[in-house]
Amino acid sequence: MKQRGVLVTGGAGYIGSHVAKQLGEKGEKLVVLDNLSTGFKESVLYGNFVEGDTGDMNLVGRILKDYAVESVLHFAAHTIVPESVSNPLKYYGNNTCKTRNLLQCCAEAGVKHLIFSSTAAVYGIPEGDYAEETSPTQPINPYGSSKLMSEMMLRDLSAASALTHVILRYFNVAGSDPDGKIGQSTRNATLLIKVAAEVAVHKREKLCVFGTDYPTPDGTGVRDYIHVSDLADAHIQALAYLRQGGRSLTLNCGYGHGYSVRQVIDAINKVNGAPIKVEEYPRRPGDPPQLVAAVQKIHDVLDWHPKYDDLEFIVKTSLDWEQKLLQRPASA
Numbered sequence: 001m002k003q004r005g006v007l008v009t010g011g012a013g014y015i016g017s018h019v020a021k022q023l024g025e026k027g028e029k030l031v032v033l034d035n036l037s038t039g040f041k042e043s044v045l046y047g048n049f050v051e052g053d054t055g056d057m058n059l060v061g062r063i064l065k066d067y068a069v070e071s072v073l074h075f076a077a078h079t080i081v082p083e084s085v086s087n088p089l090k091y092y093g094n095n096t097c098k099t100r101n102l103l104q105c106c107a108e109a110g111v112k113h114l115i116f117s118s119t120a121a122v123y124g125i126p127e128g129d130y131a132e133e134t135s136p137t138q139p140i141n142p143y144g145s146s147k148l149m150s151e152m153m154l155r156d157l158s159a160a161s162a163l164t165h166v167i168l169r170y171f172n173v174a175g176s177d178p179d180g181k182i183g184q185s186t187r188n189a190t191l192l193i194k195v196a197a198e199v200a201v202h203k204r205e206k207l208c209v210f211g212t213d214y215p216t217p218d219g220t221g222v223r224d225y226i227h228v229s230d231l232a233d234a235h236i237q238a239l240a241y242l243r244q245g246g247r248s249l250t251l252n253c254g255y256g257h258g259y260s261v262r263q264v265i266d267a268i269n270k271v272n273g274a275p276i277k278v279e280e281y282p283r284r285p286g287d288p289p290q291l292v293a294a295v296q297k298i299h300d301v302l303d304w305h306p307k308y309d310d311l312e313f314i315v316k317t318s319l320d321w322e323q324k325l326l327q328r329p330a331s332a
């Protein structure tokens with residue numbers, strides 16, 4: 001039997017490369033499509049790499065046919081929230097319009113399954129302590145809106161065709177491959193653990209903490225940090241679920257509990273063996289005090305058993321990768 005192909009868009013990026021690694025280790029027939037706008041070719045360890053754009057329908061159509069693609073994992077997107085506020089059309093263009101083109105190619109080629117990288121940003125500022133998959137979706141920035149619109153298109157296409165999908169709404173993804181082969185190389189990163197690790201290796205001068213008077217135990221914001229390799233495994237399980245005939249659904253991806261900014265800083269200082277420089281600033285508009293996933297549904301539906309639910313381990317893998325990047329200034 002001809003092996004069924006898997007297309008990974010954005011597979012040279014942080015999360016896509018970790019998922020492609022796990023798919024490759026399982027012997028999947030992989031093709032990675034990435035325009036390298038924020039990704040790195042050297043992060044693609046398995047499969048065939050095609051440099052190109054998800055909006056290029058001729059190219060995507062050809063890939064789907066040549067590799068007999070049965071399943072698509074769609075990571076390609078722009079991801080910087082403040083940039084989406086200053087340049088919204090860039091985000092609607094790349095994240096929404098190009099997803100629409102990709103979906104059309106999938107429909108024309110008869111792709112069976114699609115797994116979509118969505119985000120907790122679709123919830124905006126959730127009421128209550130946990131965001132449920134059924135909580136209202138009211139994004140507060142164009143990045144979240146661009147992703148929510150993609151979710152809507154995907155649901156509508158599945159309703160109108162044989163395509164089945166899993167939408168995974170990631171919370172705060174952090175850490176790097178425990179084997180040390182790949183990691184988060186993102187330039188000008190804005191996410192807390194990556195930035196803190198850069199301060200620890202003196203790539204940045206200081207860590208800015210925004211808001212110390214939230215109604216949380218220590219006054220700083222609380223987030224649900226999920227290790228990237230556990231998140232990658234959720235994709236493997238979602239693909240297995242769809243291949244077994246599972247129906248389309250949307251799942252939160254987090255551990256279901258959060259850590260404050262101060263707890264993250266304490267973990268970094270402990271693993272680093274020395275304190276990092278921190279400066280405190282007022283709250284930023286639009287930052288919720290707490291954003292933590294309700295995770296009952298993902299555990300009910302997928303055979304997913306996270307292995308790295310440990311803040312110090314997450315921070316350690318992040319710091320180890322940052323040390324590695326110091327030896328490779330070209331990709332840093």
Ligand SMILES: NC(=O)c1ccc[n+]([C@@H]2O[C@H](COP(=O)([O-])OP(=O)(O)OC[C@H]3O[C@@H](n4cnc5c(N)ncnc54)[C@H](O)[C@@H]3O)[C@@H](O)[C@H]2O)c1
Pocket residue numbers: 009010011012013014015016033034035036037038039040052053054055074075076077078079094098117118119120169170171172173174186191
């Ligand atoms: N990092 C997080 O904490 C987080 C949280 C929630 C959701 N997500 C989602 O996960 C996905 C991956 O994010 P990431 O953190 O790995 O970001 P990333 O920037 O490292 O990866 C995105 C990849 O997509 C590629 N790309 C972008 N537009 C493309 C296009 N039009 N055609 C082809 N390739 C294109 C980039 O070159 C890059 O390699 C995104 O869809 C993002 O919205 C990330």
